[in-house]
Amino acid sequence: MKRIYVVGTADTKGEELAFIATRILAEGTRVTLVDLGTGDPSPEANVPGAEFVPAAEVVAHGPAGASDDVASSDRGRAVAAMTEAFAAFVESRGDIGAMLGIGGGGGTAMVTAGMRALPIGVPKVMVSTLASGDVSPYVGVSDIVMMPSITDLAGLNRISRAVLDKAARAIVAMTQSPAVAGDGRPAVGLTMFGVTTPCVTAIVDQLKATRDCLVFHATGTGGRTMEKLADSGMLEGVLDVTTTEICDLLMGGVLAAGNDRLDVVARTRIPYVGSVGALDMVNFWAPDTVPPAYEGRNFYRHNPNVTLMRTTARECLRIGEWIGDKLNACEGPVRFFLPEKGVSSLDVEGAPFFDSEADAALFDAIDRSVEWNRDRRLIRLPLHINDPAFASALADAYLEITS
Template sequence: MGRIYVVGTADTKGDELAYLAERIEWTGAAVVSVDVGTRPSAMRNDVDAREVAACHPEGRDAVLGPDDRGKAVAAMGVAFTAFIAARDDVAGIVGIGGGGGTSIITAGMRALPLGLPKIMVSTLASGNVAPFVDVSDIVMMPSVTDMAGLNRLSRVILHNAAQAIAGMARTPAPQAGGLPALGLTMFGVTTPAVTAMVEQLRGDYDCMVFHATGTGGRSMEKLADSGLLAGILDITTTEVCDLLFEGVLPATEDRFGAVARARIPYVGSVGALDMINFWARATVPAKYGERLLYQHNPNVTLMRTTAEECAAIGSWIAHRLNACDGPVRFLIPEKGVSALDIEGGAFWDPEADAALFDAIETTLQITPNRRLIRLPLHINDPEFARAAVAAYREIAT
């Protein structure tokens, strides 16, 4: 077993940090206490704030020099991320903090692999924690009271956090065995395609399907970056539409970045690139008022992408794939990219589809490892699923 890192801002949470470390040591676990405060502290820790701050790309003064606390906190988040990502003995990590400490510590936690135990005891844990957790597996534990000195309740909360992190670190989950894991992306409008692929692959792979809602694609790529995926069938790349055109379920600029970094087998397609997602009809930006809209349900409105937008989307995707040197196959279903984009369907637009396909074809740099496959099929045709699976099996061998 490695060591449990206990992290907090010793300048404001010194007593709580020491108590939490003592409670973990009581379980028999090895502990490393780390100070990420931005002000001087008399508390002694195994790693002091100056050592963490020195990990900032611009040096210690970039963290401990600014008089502006907001800038110092942001810089310490960068420094702590670099510090903790470089450790090779982390069996688990537990942090305590208010607003600043939570921001600093969870930044570092998000850089750690999925599956490694992470607990953040925070005054903010009962609110919107999405900015702190993002697509990681951080466990947010409410502190209930503010951490302004130990009291009868905070001692219980910190004791429970100590027991939780010690238990997780002492008995880690068994190493995944058996079938290699695959990541697949799906939307409601590509469900027939992806379901058919899973049926064909499940005997040989552990298929993990991600809903292409922005966080879904990022979660899948986080797994790839963590070395937990053997390959990807990225059939539904619709998050790019929302990234480029103000939709509510966007990818980030790093979409496809994990594919380039991990160099794992990748089969992609154009699933649901005919739509941009908004919430209820009233939330659609006024400038889109005259566009073709489709009410998917009372809370979600879809907007059909134009030929001009499709060209931009196709070019953006192809440019990103050009950075991928691992085995890549990209499939184009020429008869439609979603359940709505089919002859007679609400989003049927052959001109827009042609602009999308042509932009990909003209921008994608074809190599022996990176190939484009055009198929006279609809994305939800059974033959398309079989073709995608065949393409994956070819590059996975």
């Protein structure tokens, strides 16, 4: 039977953990209390009716195993070791129905590492002193709900009781609400930017009768989220129309993919249809955030807070070769499409980013660097990426390789 895991440092926050566990138990839900502390747990952490996992059991899942003397380490090293161990501990458990964590800086880092190891859809609530700031390092591409603790987590008071009570009731409600059922259509992940919206919209229109189309905004987190779902076996395939995150990765933009972009396609052999959407642009914030090294380049002001920079032929060559290296590792069905008349709505004759030389460098680099074969095919079309015929060709190819 699934259980709600209540997680924190029982040596410094035993009273708060006990309060939460007691509230959840009162709702008739099974509870496992996990200690991530380096000291002896406070007596309050021993909650009747709740399973207790001592910190030593968590530490045993770390690289150094049970022999790792985390308690005698300096704080930074202890937090790092426990963070890694807790993520591995979570992956070893099969009874986690939901997780509620509490913590300050160290506790938030440790608990959310374990939360990120859980599949998307498993309820996750983190009550944290850091929840009103930049939580991207803690949430990543997961579906963690960050809840501000308001006061510090240093004992119970009228504020902390109210916050922790709401967190406990929220996590119980999340586990009791029935999951939204799928309708039987396989799920496909698609990447989109504003400048490739017509293409992706047309693909969705063509596929939606038979596929559940999940569109991801290609802003760095979008691509990573799509690939996390693919790695979890939640996608039938991928229609990676908009690979623009690679531009930001290689040129220092603000919406970058990780270095592991496309690795999941090779690792899982998931059916993959890709293209070069928005590889004509690198994203920065307001104009004054553009690195001085790019002074004098071709810029387009997308809005007051987003500045786009046109990629050059030299940069497109580098991007194409990077993509080629990744595709060469893919042994599943791959169809990669090149729209010879432009890669975004800004890359069309008369538009600010039209540059046939740069596009040619990109296309030729991909064509030349990939080892094309029966399963890994390149399709060059004399169309713009937002031409309805181009979208139809991508959708047809996807149906062909997933039939």
